[in-house]
Amino acid sequence: MTPLEDDLKQALKRQEPAADFTARVLARCAAAELSSKRRFFWSAPVWRMGLAAAAVLLMLVGGSVYQRHEHEVKGMAAKRQLLLAMRIAGTKLQEVQQRVKESEQVEQ
């Protein structure tokens, strides 16, 4: 038998557990169970899904509010441009009519 085989045999030799081994394992199991019960509140899938849904809802509402605001800004700008265009068009036509009227008066 080689020295390596001797070492392996020695290392893998069957050993009886200590007398309090069972008690220690049971105590640790009980502690782990208690800890998991405490964490359940935050780690439960229902809460995770709820939080995710709330985040998505918040993003949707935020996006919708932003889009509405953008639409309003563009609409008001378009309205201002339209009124300006109508003002210029109307004024120019009035000026032309006025000039025609004046020239007719000059002719008479």
Added chain:
Amino acid sequence: MKRSLLKLAIVAIAVAPVWAADDFKLPMDLEKLAERATESVDVTLDQSTLALASGFLSKDDPEEAQVKKMIGKLKGIYVRSFEFDKEGQYPMSDVQAMRAQLKGANWSRIVGVKSIKGENAEVYLLKNGDQIGGIVVLDAEPKELTIVHIDGSISPEELSRLGGHLGIPEMGKTKKKTKGDSATPQAKDEDEQRMEKEQ
């Protein structure tokens, strides 16, 4: 089959310029004038922007309600206006190019006023049968150039009715810009001129 398609394509190509002849396009070079102008206005409202603006016009405000009703039939409004501190700041070729576009069969010059001070104001109407398909107001003064193109069904009377509203002066209260000028009236309907020629 191939021959008939070919004939159709030839007819389409031949007819296309006739349709396009009624399209009025503002010259691209016009935008460059803004650099030389002391004041410039550039308004481009296509059909979708008009629809958007219409949604923001109040039904309760009589002025806005009138505009809302008016723009319902429009395809676009385009305004370019430039004011200069010196004379001769814009090329007459631009004005002539626009006038050339307005010589199409369906366009008719309803008003033309020319003064010795070099103020030229013209109003053109696009006729689609009995309907008016658009208006172009071309006002070329020594220090000012204004082009208004209203694409769609609208009459000058409708626009004139806005006088006294939206900051548009009432008829007869317009600032006399031509005071001291001996303006030459050229207010003739081109259709009448054509009829006279035919006779």
